[in-house]
Amino acid sequence: MKTILYGVIFTFLLFACRRSNESTTAADSTGYDSSATNAGAQQLTMKQYDARLTALPIKLSSSGEGLEIFKVNFNKQNPVSCDSAFDRYLIFQSELINTLQQQLEARADYEVLASWSEEVKFSEATQAYIDSLAQNALRMTQEEGVTFLDAEPEMIKREFHPFMSPAGKDYITQWQIETEHPFAIDAGFTISVEQLIDRLVYWDSFLDKYSGTIFQKEVEAKKNAYLYFLLIGMDNTPAFDYGETERLSDEFRNAYVNFVGKYPPSKSRSVIEEYLKLLTSTDFKKTEAIDKFVDRYSNF
Numbered sequence: 001m002k003t004i005l006y007g008v009i010f011t012f013l014l015f016a017c018r019r020s021n022e023s024t025t026a027a028d029s030t031g032y033d034s035s036a037t038n039a040g041a042q043q044l045t046m047k048q049y050d051a052r053l054t055a056l057p058i059k060l061s062s063s064g065e066g067l068e069i070f071k072v073n074f075n076k077q078n079p080v081s082c083d084s085a086f087d088r089y090l091i092f093q094s095e096l097i098n099t100l101q102q103q104l105e106a107r108a109d110y111e112v113l114a115s116w117s118e119e120v121k122f123s124e125a126t127q128a129y130i131d132s133l134a135q136n137a138l139r140m141t142q143e144e145g146v147t148f149l150d151a152e153p154e155m156i157k158r159e160f161h162p163f164m165s166p167a168g169k170d171y172i173t174q175w176q177i178e179t180e181h182p183f184a185i186d187a188g189f190t191i192s193v194e195q196l197i198d199r200l201v202y203w204d205s206f207l208d209k210y211s212g213t214i215f216q217k218e219v220e221a222k223k224n225a226y227l228y229f230l231l232i233g234m235d236n237t238p239a240f241d242y243g244e245t246e247r248l249s250d251e252f253r254n255a256y257v258n259f260v261g262k263y264p265p266s267k268s269r270s271v272i273e274e275y276l277k278l279l280t281s282t283d284f285k286k287t288e289a290i291d292k293f294v295d296r297y298s299n300f
Helices: 002-010 034-038 046-055 061-073 079-106 110-114 124-135 153-163 166-180 193-209 216-232 250-262 267-281 288-295
Strands: 138-143 146-151
Touching: 046 061, 046 079, 061 079, 061 153, 079 110, 079 146, 079 153, 079 166, 110 124, 110 146, 124 138, 153 166, 166 193, 193 216, 193 250, 193 267, 216 267, 216 288, 250 267, 267 288
Parallel strands: none
Antiparallel strands: 138 146
């Protein structure tokens, strides 16, 4: 589910000050003007980069302009600073998307955009809007008939990755995968339980390998969310069958067993080992003891 995914990703990020509201004009549908950022290019400090992002107006092209500011004015900073710049850009873009979403829903062609797909042929004006999203590191996604604006991760990764630290490069590579393929939509998994375990193991390993990075709190929150949903599932992908028996499904049971047998020791694997012992004692049925166990991991 989109709201759950982005709640997890951004809960622990520090949000910047809200930009001043500026009316969108017809020029907003064009790509950003790189000449404005190229002029007098110089390397920026993190504080200066933050100020430049904050000064950008609320319009679609600002998403691409924020990337251009990094590309031209920040790319020779030390890699850890580039990690921070990427983190700051995501906060900036997330705030921008919140306002652009309202503007999208107010468009006269919103109902047409709500039926968006790569096969649909749109009017020239509507297609120009869609093209401008791609030019500015944005895209449209859909959930339950509602069209959302979202980050375009491949473009963002392309600009930041070469300049980031080893931790940052590992982070942004996995971030791209998980942004392009959310683990859940509409309260149900979009990936297999085994694939969810793979993601959990990846972030476990990341935290073991890198400590004290700009990404630490977010990764911990994401990892804890994955663990929680691995234990209980979601409304449309429940771990326990609905009905009187409320027995653990074969898919989840087999995944737990494979997790314990396949992967090296980790904090998450230890949780699943303990969970399997408890499940065995309840004949793999959902009980009050199971609920209490799961509740221990619900605060993410």
